[in-house]
Amino acid sequence: MSQFFQIHPENPQTRLIKQAAEVIRQGGVIAYPTDCGYSLGCHLGDKSALDRIRAIRRLDDKHNFTLVCRDLSEISTYARFDNRLYRLLKSNTPGPYTFIFGATSEVPRRLLHPKRKTIGIRVPNNRIVSALLEELGEPIMSVSLILPGETDPMTDPYDIRDSLEHALDLVIDGGFCGFQPTTVVAMDADSVNVIRVGAGDPAPFA
Numbered sequence: 001m002s003q004f005f006q007i008h009p010e011n012p013q014t015r016l017i018k019q020a021a022e023v024i025r026q027g028g029v030i031a032y033p034t035d036c037g038y039s040l041g042c043h044l045g046d047k048s049a050l051d052r053i054r055a056i057r058r059l060d061d062k063h064n065f066t067l068v069c070r071d072l073s074e075i076s077t078y079a080r081f082d083n084r085l086y087r088l089l090k091s092n093t094p095g096p097y098t099f100i101f102g103a104t105s106e107v108p109r110r111l112l113h114p115k116r117k118t119i120g121i122r123v124p125n126n127r128i129v130s131a132l133l134e135e136l137g138e139p140i141m142s143v144s145l146i147l148p149g150e151t152d153p154m155t156d157p158y159d160i161r162d163s164l165e166h167a168l169d170l171v172i173d174g175g176f177c178g179f180q181p182t183t184v185v186a187m188d189a190d191s192v193n194v195i196r197v198g199a200g201d202p203a204p205f206a
Helices: 014-025 047-057 072-078 083-092 127-136 157-164
Strands: 003-006 030-033 038-043 066-068 097-103 118-122 140-144 170-173 183-187 192-196
Touching: 003 014, 014 030, 014 038, 014 127, 014 170, 030 127, 030 157, 038 047, 047 140, 072 083, 072 097, 072 118, 083 183, 127 140, 157 170
Parallel strands: 003 170, 030 170, 066 118, 097 183
Antiparallel strands: 030 038, 038 140, 066 140, 097 118, 183 192
């Protein structure tokens, strides 16, 4: 049965953030709030936890996961981009976007798009996530919390607990955090393309 932490969305309690980070380090799978609904997350290098998330979502091994990062310097460890793209990122992070980049060798192979060798990167505008990433000191491997057969991410932590309490190690209640998906932007040296319009304004990338 999962633990259930009520963490303040504006002033996250340090004690609970530390406990949540330890759950991730120990191989746990968590549900946590972002600025675009709730997500499932686990430790970056944990294949067992990744497989558990795939089972919850009923995903095949071709589904792309996202690295949720704390800042631009962390993004640069895992993604390839030039100064022009850096300026775009700096102006639009944190925020409700998922950026698709060419991946560096630091990204575990199992997370890469098998043909294009790309990786999705997020920096959510959410204080709970920011505090958790700061405590962890590394990204969270993540995917939106959308149950099989549904099209929208889950938004109510109590519903998440009721539905998944035996499949998760921790549910973080950070209150309502929206239900629109992120805007997805593919970025490389040659072009910037909006792949999906969601909560983030696509205009800066037009």
